[in-house]
Amino acid sequence: MAIPYRFEVSASANEVHRRHGGLADGEESGQGVTVAGRLMLRREQGKLAFGTLRDWTGEVQLFAGASWTGDFAGFTGLPLGTWVGAEGEVVRTRRGELSVKVARWQVLAEARRGFGDKWRGVSDPEVRLRQREVDLWANEGVRGRMLLRSRAISLTRRWLEDQGFVEVETPVFHPVQGGATAKPFTTHHNALDVDLFLRIAPELYLKRLVVGGFERVYEIARVFRNEGLSTRHNPEFTMLEAYAAYWDYGDMMRLTEELAAHLATELLGTTSLTYAGRDLDLAPPWRRATLVDLVAEHAGVEVDVGMDIGQLRGICDDHGVPWKEHDGPGKLILELYEKTTEGQLWGPVFVCDYPKEVSPLARDHRSQPGMVERFEGIVAGRELCNAFSELVDPDEQRARFEDQARQKAEGDIEAMAVDEPYLRALEHGLPPTGGLGIGMDRLVMLLTGTESIRDILLFPTLRPEFFGLTGHDKAQAVDSSSRSAGTIAEDAAQAADSVVTGTVPPDVV
RNA sequence: GCGCCUCUAGCUCAACGGCAGAGCAAUGGACUCUUAAUCCACAGGUUCUGGGUUCGAAUCCCAGGGGGCGCACCA
Numbered sequence: 001m002a003i004p005y006r007f008e009v010s011a012s013a014n015e016v017h018r019r020h021g022g023l024a025d026g027e028e029s030g031q032g033v034t035v036a037g038r039l040m041l042r043r044e045q046g047k048l049a050f051g052t053l054r055d056w057t058g059e060v061q062l063f064a065g066a067s068w069t070g071d072f073a074g075f076t077g078l079p080l081g082t083w084v085g086a087e088g089e090v091v092r093t094r095r096g097e098l099s100v101k102v103a104r105w106q107v108l109a110e111a112r113r114g115f116g117d118k119w120r121g122v123s124d125p126e127v128r129l130r131q132r133e134v135d136l137w138a139n140e141g142v143r144g145r146m147l148l149r150s151r152a153i154s155l156t157r158r159w160l161e162d163q164g165f166v167e168v169e170t171p172v173f174h175p176v177q178g179g180a181t182a183k184p185f186t187t188h189h190n191a192l193d194v195d196l197f198l199r200i201a202p203e204l205y206l207k208r209l210v211v212g213g214f215e216r217v218y219e220i221a222r223v224f225r226n227e228g229l230s231t232r233h234n235p236e237f238t239m240l241e242a243y244a245a246y247w248d249y250g251d252m253m254r255l256t257e258e259l260a261a262h263l264a265t266e267l268l269g270t271t272s273l274t275y276a277g278r279d280l281d282l283a284p285p286w287r288r289a290t291l292v293d294l295v296a297e298h299a300g301v302e303v304d305v306g307m308d309i310g311q312l313r314g315i316c317d318d319h320g321v322p323w324k325e326h327d328g329p330g331k332l333i334l335e336l337y338e339k340t341t342e343g344q345l346w347g348p349v350f351v352c353d354y355p356k357e358v359s360p361l362a363r364d365h366r367s368q369p370g371m372v373e374r375f376e377g378i379v380a381g382r383e384l385c386n387a388f389s390e391l392v393d394p395d396e397q398r399a400r401f402e403d404q405a406r407q408k409a410e411g412d413i414e415a416m417a418v419d420e421p422y423l424r425a426l427e428h429g430l431p432p433t434g435g436l437g438i439g440m441d442r443l444v445m446l447l448t449g450t451e452s453i454r455d456i457l458l459f460p461t462l463r464p465e466f467f468g469l470t471g472h473d474k475a476q477a478v479d480s481s482s483r484s485a486g487t488i489a490e491d492a493a494q495a496a497d498s499v500v501t502g503t504v505p506p507d508v509v
Numbered sequence: 510g511c512g513c514c515u516c517u518a519g520c521u522c523a524a525c526g527g528c529a530g531a532g533c534a535a536u537g538g539a540c541u542c543u544u545a546a547u548c549c550a551c552a553g554g555u556u557c558u559g560g561g562u563u564c565g566a567a568u569c570c571c572a573g574g575g576g577g578c579g580c581a582c583c584a
Contacts, residue, residue, distance in 0.1 A: 050544070116520030117533050117545095123521070230579090230582095414582090
């Protein structure tokens with residue numbers, strides 16, 4: 001059977017429904033269409049056969065009959081999952097299902113592997129995550145969720161551009177670790193013979209662009225952090241960073257809440273969400289509260305960066321918060337907040353004003369000594385964003401970097417290094433600037449109601465497959481060390497045969 | 510890294526110390542309005558691996574492997 005090189009589609013499943021939704025039961029439209037997609041279900045009835053064709057806009061029924069369909073026998077023998085192109089008149093069956101009455105059809109791709117249980121789908125995480133192409137067909141809602149992510153990113157770009165922001169691309173390879181405190185991945189460039197870090201944040205390059213006159217700039221940056229995996233962490237993730245000259249962190253709070261509300265309204269039609277079984281309303285304005293006030297509220301204790309270190313350690317002990325000898329007052333207060341308060345905040349809430357000690361890139365607070373103008377947006381007990389009035393003073397920045405470098409020398413691999421090119425840029429003058437970083441994956445999790453980051457990443461980071469094997473197959477292959485390599489390769493081919501599937505209502509987005 | 514849970518047919522799952530099963534998929538057949546179509550027939554297994562206990566192990570124990578969740582680190 002010859003597979004064509006192209007196929008002319010005149011209507012998507014969704015378009016067929018839109019154009020012909022008014023047909024009465026048993027009525028024929030008199031209009032022909034060609035449609036294409038995967039055959040997901042098949043119902044045979046003697047000399048009639050019904051098939052459910054799915055494309056990425058939805059589903060439409062194929063209605064075949066021995067008296068009007070070419071190669072009717074072949075049609076009834078199509079394995080589920082086959083890509084089919086079909087041509088025929090749009091009709092509504094007597095039982096009320098809008099259908100393409102198939103005159104001619106052809107296979108556009110064979111499905112040598114099935115999609116498993118057509119009703120229950122596939123639940124094995126190994127298959128769902130490693131073979132996302134299978135998951136997308138087999139499990140309801142997966143494709144719609146992934147498409148929603150795509151639309152969220154697209155809407156974010158459009159919205160920021162409407163606010164006068166310009167998108168840029170800055171280097172992924174960084175010679176100096178900076179812009180955040182995190183463990184980097186390292187690599188090496190041979191021709192230059194230099195070690196490089198994969199970026200943990202685009203922050204410093206973006207602020208250099210503000211120095212260069214890009215007054216409102218943003219990047220949707222894939223960043224990399226060499227840390228653990230969890231339902232909320234993937235080693236590579238997507239961070240939106242935006243910087244606006246002449247703005248402070250208060251302006252950035254407004255930008256954040258307006259963006260989140262805009263996305264929710266556009267994608268879901270409302271800012272009132274349900275997440276993890278609880279109500280969540282993203283409508284602005286979000287609550288603003290200082291970090292120390294929230295600690296007082298949730299831990300029942302008043303703290304201040306001016307307090308005696310011994311007293312703060314005692315408070316940490318009282319709340320079961322471990323501390324280290326070299327932790328200063330600011331670090332202790334942050335630890336206390338993170339252990340006792342952050343997870344309790346359902347939000348959305350802007351937690352404002354952090355200790356200077358733990359914020360090397362944020363500007364001194366205009367009225368609170370020892371604090372900086374920084375906020376984190378907390379939603380559902382998690383950090384959604386982090387933003388500041390940016391530190392613009394090169395001397396102060398150098399002192400903060402040197403303090404970071406000291407911590408690095410003491411063994412803190414997450415601490416920043418002194419970034420001389422960045423300091424040189426600051427010496428050219430960074431105007432007052434507001435900066436913001438939003439974890440886009442977490443924002444999409446909120447919008448899709450998913451509680452695992454892997455549910456909104458098409459291909460999350462996983463342990464690599466071995467010879468195409470996973471799980472116990474791999475164990476067996478390794479165990480059978482007496483076998484030849486060829487045998488293992490054959491086993492791999494068989495093991496890869498695990499297939500999958502299910503039914504899926506139309507996930508029209 | 511530590512703790513808990515889990516691994517049975519292509520998929521989803523039963524059997525919980527006594528003959529390893531069902532639904533779906535696949536295969537063969539019946540059926541001119543189906544909707545997870547239905548009906549009949551047929552086929553499908555190293556119960557993750559290795560060891561142990563037992564008259565007898567998918568089941569209990571030990572070790573290893575894969576996966577999940579939680580903790581820690583972090584966004």
